[in-house]
Amino acid sequence: MKSSVIIFPGSNCDRDMDVALKKFGFDNQMVWHNDVKIPKSDLIVLPGGFSYGDYLRCGSIAGKSRIIKSVIDFANSGGLVLGICNGFQILTETGLLPGILQQNKYLNFICKNVFIKIKNKENKYFKKIKKEVLELHIAHNEGNYFCSKDELKSIEDNGQIAVTYCDHKGNDDEKNNPNGALKNIAGIFNKDKNILGMMPHPERMIDPFLSGEDGSLFFKNLIESL
């Protein structure tokens, strides 16, 4: 399986993602933001970081970069596109995913482990994961998911909520909401579920000696589902 990780100026989780993808069997290649074409891929990843210094709005400049047209074409033809953290912000700025990630409710940069609840397994990203709750890491200043009421109704009706913030038992209530995100949303899909954007970093949870292993479950499922 071939994957491509796009590097923008200011990306800083691109190499972690490369290590994670290769560890679980992907033949990964790195693609520069100023390129026009993406090599043949089964999966494209927009990594975390601070693309273009978060200028204007997080992800907005990357959302207009040279490479992005190829990402949009790939996504619209049904290809798997995964955006983590800043990658999620970029996906909302391109319009591939609805809504926007606003500044965290209490104005703080949050860097900690959180639990997330898988809300929909009818897709390639979570299909074969047996657990309902995963422990992953978040590190962001703008993770406060927001969309209009109509949009929210539409994403709920279409099963587009992928993961929500919760406690270790899976209670995804306001008490377990780290950043003010609407309905505790930590990640969403597009209608066809081939595009996933989420704030938590599975690539940081692939080694028991460093952090945890719930990220491994994510990547193992991904390569098996493709």
Add this chain to the structure above:
Amino acid sequence: MKVKVIVTLKNGVLDPQGKAIQQTLNGMAFDNVSEVRQGKYFNIEVNESDEGRAKSQVEEMCKKLLANLVIEDYKIL
């Protein structure tokens, strides 16, 4: 010509920075400040002498990049 644009958060969208500024102002004895909304200001030099054409170009820029219409409104001054 120069075109000026102000981008603000839509009514009803939470503005935590504005809130923090308001609370700080209240703490500085500006007791009568009941709300602050923070926005962005752009000064754009367009190589175009026709005002109408320049402003309609800037309007396109607002829709495509300068504002995110999910949460923001823009005003061309």
